[in-house]
Amino acid sequence: MATEYSSLFTFFGGTGDLAKRKLYPSLFKLYVRGNLGEHFAVIGTARDSWSDDQFREVVTQSIREDQPDADMHAASVFVTHFYYLAHDVTDKAHYAVMKDLVEKLDEQYSLKGNRIFYLSMAPRFFGEVALNLKSEGLLSEDGSNRLVIEKPFGTDFTTAETLNEQLSGAFEEKQIYRIDHYLGKEMVQNIQALRFGNTLVESLWNNRYIDNVQVTLSEKLGVEDRAGYYDTAGALRDMVQNHIMQIVSQLAMEQPVSFTDSDVRVEKIKALRSLRVYSPAEAAKNFIRGQYGANDTEPAYRDEPNVPKDSANDTFVAGKLLFDNYRWSGVPFYVRTGKRLADKFTRIDVVFKKPLIDIFAFPQNRDNSLAPNVLTIYVEPNSGFSLQLNAKTAGQGFETEPIHLDFQQDVAQKEETPEPYERLLHDTLKGDQTNFASWDEVSYAWKFVDVIQKLWDSETPDFPNYVSGSMGPAASDELLQRDHRSWIYRLNR
CATH class of the missing domain: 3.30.360.10 (Dihydrodipicolinate Reductase; domain 2)
Incomplete structure (x- = not known):
């Protein structure tokens, strides 16, 4: 039997190509395998002004394109766990709105404060997002907080070191997941x-x-x-x-x-x-x-x-x-x-x-x-x-x-x-x-x-x-x- 996990995923860059081609279809596969069930939720964020229904349709389409033989009834249930939030990562006021949604979904789906923040966006925002997540109170006190970062991690040692110092100001090393798909x-x-x-x-x-x-x-x-x-x-x-x-x-x-x-x-x-x-x-x-x-x-x-x-x-x-x-x-x-x-x-x-x-x-x-x-x-x-x-x-x-x-x-x-x-x-x-x-x-x-x-x-x-x-x-x-x-x-x- 697959182990079922509970967590809230927040995808920064949620309308991007990587999210649509790889991330959402991969989450659906975890759902089909039983690693995700009732106790998960997904927030997609970007500057685009989308509704929840529009976002869910995009996710459904990404699953259909990636997995032509997928169970689309299961997909229709899966996407009900998805929510969209227009968000400017440089505006701290926007994090207050995000916090309200995060706490609402945490309670609605019994997520126990487990949160995964996935940054699939321009690397120049990585440090700022991480620091804002902490300063604006989006990190839970009771559950797990994990930060996933796509490459590039800096453009040389100096920029990488600066970025790491910023991330370390909000997350511990054991909470930072520098993803390398290889x-x-x-x-x-x-x-x-x-x-x-x-x-x-x-x-x-x-x-x-x-x-x-x-x-x-x-x-x-x-x-x-x-x-x-x-x-x-x-x-x-x-x-x-x-x-x-x-x-x-x-x-x-x-x-x-x-x-x-x-x-x-x-x-x-x-x-x-x-x-x-x-x-x-x-x-x-x-x-x-x-x-x-x-x-x-x-x-x-x-x-x-x-x-x-x-x-x-x-x-x-x-x-x-x-x-x-x-x-x-x-x-x-x-x-x-x-x-x-x-x-x-x-x-x-x-x-x-x-x-x-x-x-x-x-x-x-x-x-x-x-x-x-x-x-x-x-x-x-x-x-x-x-x-x-x-x-x-x-x-x-x-x-x-x-x-x-x-x-x-x-x-x-x-x-x-x-x-x-x-x-x-x-x-x-x-x-x-x-x-x-x-x-x-x-x-x-x-x-x-x-x-x-x-x-x-x-x-x-x-x-x-x-x-x-x-x-x-x-x-x-x-x-x-x-x-x-x-x-x-x-x-x-």
């Missing part, structure tokens, strides 16, 4: 199960046996309609500082004392503390950037709507991370991400060291050597694992070839797998911060990224430098070739 993905959460649930894997998870680790977050689409934000952020800030660093910290962390949010966070923080922060010269050597150009059917980044014609913004990043600790000394973690690449996928390739002596090659003086063993974690669009091993080819003689042991989630398993936002909203209700970024994690990630971004801001790149539909600029391949390595997933056209 941490809600099934196979990202499987990293810890794979490592710490299998002696075979964990015993080899170190620099004695692993040669390098590769993380690829590839996007097929371009900037779309996000130029206003993206041209001030770029791939480094938009993807590396948060999603990639969170994945890498799970790959690099030590085994926690227990599988609790506090113990998992301790080990992730330790891993990020050991991440080598580069000097500008080291950053120039170990990180490269790119910007997509046109192909036969798609425009260059600089020709996209609302993108400056001389934009030096990075739409591609590749780099090498090094951890200065006993487990990972000498093992490079290669990462890359970009827009307008060959396809949309996320994968992790763990490349193991080859045998010191290839006994199958030496007597015959063969030119082709053993392929490395590679453990691949497929995060999206398919979910699963693949292990590349060497085996004898069928027939006379003795030749070897790589074979693959594969596991992919079937249709039934995929249907049972919660969407990332569904999972993370459930964790918020539960009060489990395992899959949310702590301030220490965010701060170490920014300190690492800031050196690279500052260097790039001081230079004028020769853009564009890769064709839409490729896997990025040639410098991405050269980054690994200097170390006598190559990307496991390779495609360049």
Whole structure:
């Protein structure tokens, strides 16, 4: 039986695209699963002057579009728990009106003072909203108060630190949920199960046996309609500082004392503390950037709507991370991400060291050597694992070839797998911060990224430098070739 939770959700930015595409459909899935029942309510807030009925119709439509086979009778009951409030987050008088509605709904639905405030709005308002929630008395004294924040969490370490100080003036760290939807993905959460649930894997998870680790977050689409934000952020800030660093910290962390949010966070923080922060010269050597150009059917980044014609913004990043600790000394973690690449996928390739002596090659003086063993974690669009091993080819003689042991989630398993936002909203209700970024994690990630971004801001790149539909600029391949390595997933056209 699913555990039913009681809470009032208040969505700031309640008419926005994220709320309609992801948040409301995810709440409905929790309702269908039984995690939400009679004792919940939702307030949507924005500047728009909507009625409750108009708001409920929008929510109903978002469910219908996301889940064509949904039980619309259940949806009609579900949306009766939704209420709308036109609200100016900068006007303290508006918080008094919100407080009256919050207290009314708390009593009406027996919510026991449990409140979740979700900020899916312009980041410049995050601190102000948090402080106003406290100063104007919207935080309950008896129940739980939780603040959920979408990225970006600052634009560098200084702005992130300032924002964190503002949030800390109203909420305790244990009440702040910095959401990263990649941490809600099934196979990202499987990293810890794979490592710490299998002696075979964990015993080899170190620099004695692993040669390098590769993380690829590839996007097929371009900037779309996000130029206003993206041209001030770029791939480094938009993807590396948060999603990639969170994945890498799970790959690099030590085994926690227990599988609790506090113990998992301790080990992730330790891993990020050991991440080598580069000097500008080291950053120039170990990180490269790119910007997509046109192909036969798609425009260059600089020709996209609302993108400056001389934009030096990075739409591609590749780099090498090094951890200065006993487990990972000498093992490079290669990462890359970009827009307008060959396809949309996320994968992790763990490349193991080859045998010191290839006994199958030496007597015959063969030119082709053993392929490395590679453990691949497929995060999206398919979910699963693949292990590349060497085996004898069928027939006379003795030749070897790589074979693959594969596991992919079937249709039934995929249907049972919660969407990332569904999972993370459930964790918020539960009060489990395992899959949310702590301030220490965010701060170490920014300190690492800031050196690279500052260097790039001081230079004028020769853009564009890769064709839409490729896997990025040639410098991405050269980054690994200097170390006598190559990307496991390779495609360049």
